[in-house]
Amino acid sequence: MNGINPNAVPPARVVAPYLVAAPLGLAMAGVALLTAPEGTLDGPSTPALLAATHGIVLGWLTMSIMGATLQLTTSVLGGRPPAVSLAMSAFVLYATGVALLVGAFADWRLPLLAAGGGLAVAGLACYLAAAARPLWTARPVSPELTSLRLAHLCLGATVALGLTWALALRFGWFAVTPALVAAHAHLGIIGWLAIAITGVTYRLLPMFGIVRGVTPRFARQLPGALAAMAVVACAxxxxxxxxxxxxxLEAVLAALGGVWLADAVRLYRGRxxxxxxxxxxxxxxxxxxLGAALAATPLAAAWPADAPPGAHRIVTAAGVLVLGGWAGMTLVANSYKIVPFIAWYHRFSARAGHESVPGTAELYSRHIAHAVLILVAIGTITGAGAALSGALPALRAAGAACTVAGLFATASLAGTFVVRPVPGRGPGPRPAAHTAGT
Structure with a gap:
């Protein structure tokens, strides 16, 4: 893995649990869609859709970014390592809280919703405390580091809003209107997910694609612009x-997304x-x-607030394209680079150069990894189609694809730490120390 300092790789028990368990959030979301009742597609905030959204956003996407952040800020960006006990405690609290939250949304059990939200917030507080050390000690400051810092500030604000909305539902403090839900969603999706993913891609795409001589044009301007628009949308x-x-407002956000997409495609073509x-x-x-989502988002926002049930389906479809299609496939791409490297480093790096050891690509099944990718794509396309058509069978089919994809991904990523490959017989190259992160 070009650009990694092997001496700064954090212990596997700090990072691996987040990255390996994260796809279970996708599986939980799939189960919520697979068992969705009639009327689920009447609006973007029905219980099954809320359960699926939180399973994907809090479980799959956020947990993956948490693990990747703890890895990259130390071994790539030069930050000091996080406290091991704090990071591990954060994982246990957060994973438990998310599981309870998804179940509470699916069955609409408000007491369980508050309990799950409390545990998830406690876990995130521990994680933010653990991540603060590598995030704020990393040097030199780069666009990807700036992105991660801003994204984590927005994550804290998103968590505070989410807990407030959950407690308001539980104790009846005030009505949680669609407008308040939209504010929370924008702060989470734009302020947290979009800033983190766009910023990290500026580092990982050149690293994994081996890009030379091509520099992005807007890497320094985009993090601040996205953060500002996330705050504006939330207000x-x-x-x-x-x-x-x-x-x-959505047209401006789509334009910023288009600017980043042009940058990313330029890097991709230069690999x-x-x-x-x-x-x-x-x-x-x-x-x-992402291109399809950027085209749909301003149209989705144009629906009047008093539109009849079913008229807001394009909002749900745009969300599926962003979360499952863009963010989800990005995480599939990077997970099968980062996790095998972590497993290889802790299992074989000390033996490299002294004996024949496997390469990272030999630690997992290429066929299962591609099956995960295909299932995520099928789930995204079917889910977006279901949102537009209102067809419940299509939504359940999307849920089935997501459930299987999540389980396959968890099993194959976990397997990188336990499989005993025969060197040179896997899909990867004949191993050597310098091929560890390719």
Missing amino acids: VYPLDPPPLARAG LRRKPDLYSRATAGSFLF
Whole structure:
């Protein structure tokens, strides 16, 4: 893995639990969709859709970014390592809380919702305390480091809003309106997920794609612009602005997404590693899904607030394209780079150069990894189609694809720490120390 300092790799028990368990969030979301009742597609905030959204966002996407952050800020960006006990405690609290939250949303059990939210918030507080050390000691400051810092600030604010909304539902403090839900969603999706993923991609795409001589044009400007727009959206949506104002706000966000996409495609086209593999296919697919989402988002925002049931389906479809298509496929691409490297480093790096050891690509099944990618793509396309058509069978089919993808991904990523490959017989190259992170 070019750019990694092997002496700064954190212990596997700090990072691996997040990255390996994260796809279970996708599986939980799939189960919620697979068992969705009639009326689930009548609006974007029905119990099954809330359960699936939180399973994907809090379970799969956020937990993956948490693990990747603890890994990259120390071994790539030069930060001091996090406290091991704090990071491990954060994982236990957070994973338990998310599981309870998803179940509470699916069955609409408000007491369980508050309990799960409390545990998840406690876990995130521990994680933020653990991540603060590598995030704020890393040097030199780079666009990807700035992105991660801003994203984690937005994560803290998103968590605070989410817990407030959950407690308001439980104790009846005030009505949690669609406008408040939209504010929370924008702060989480734009402020946390989008800033983190776009910023880290500026580092990981050149690293994994082996890009030389191509520099992004807007890497320094985008983190601040996205953060500012996330704050603006979070402040404006609770005021329930008219459709034209919402459409204008979403058009600006879509334009920023288009700027990043142009940068990312430029880097992708400049990669030296031209042979198609899981990473290149997943990355290209994520670009296509993001392009479709950017076209749909301003249209989704133009629906009036008093539109009849079912008229907001394009909002749900756009969310599926962003979360499952763009963010999800990006994580599939990077997970099968980062996790095998961690496993290889802790299992074989000390033996490299002294005996024949496997390469990272030999630690997992290429066929299972591609099956995960295909299932995520099927789940995204079917889910978006179900959202637009209102077809419940299609939504359940998307849930089945997500459930299997999540279980397959967890099993194959966990297997990188236990399988005993025969060197030179896997899909990867004949091993040597310098091939460890390729």
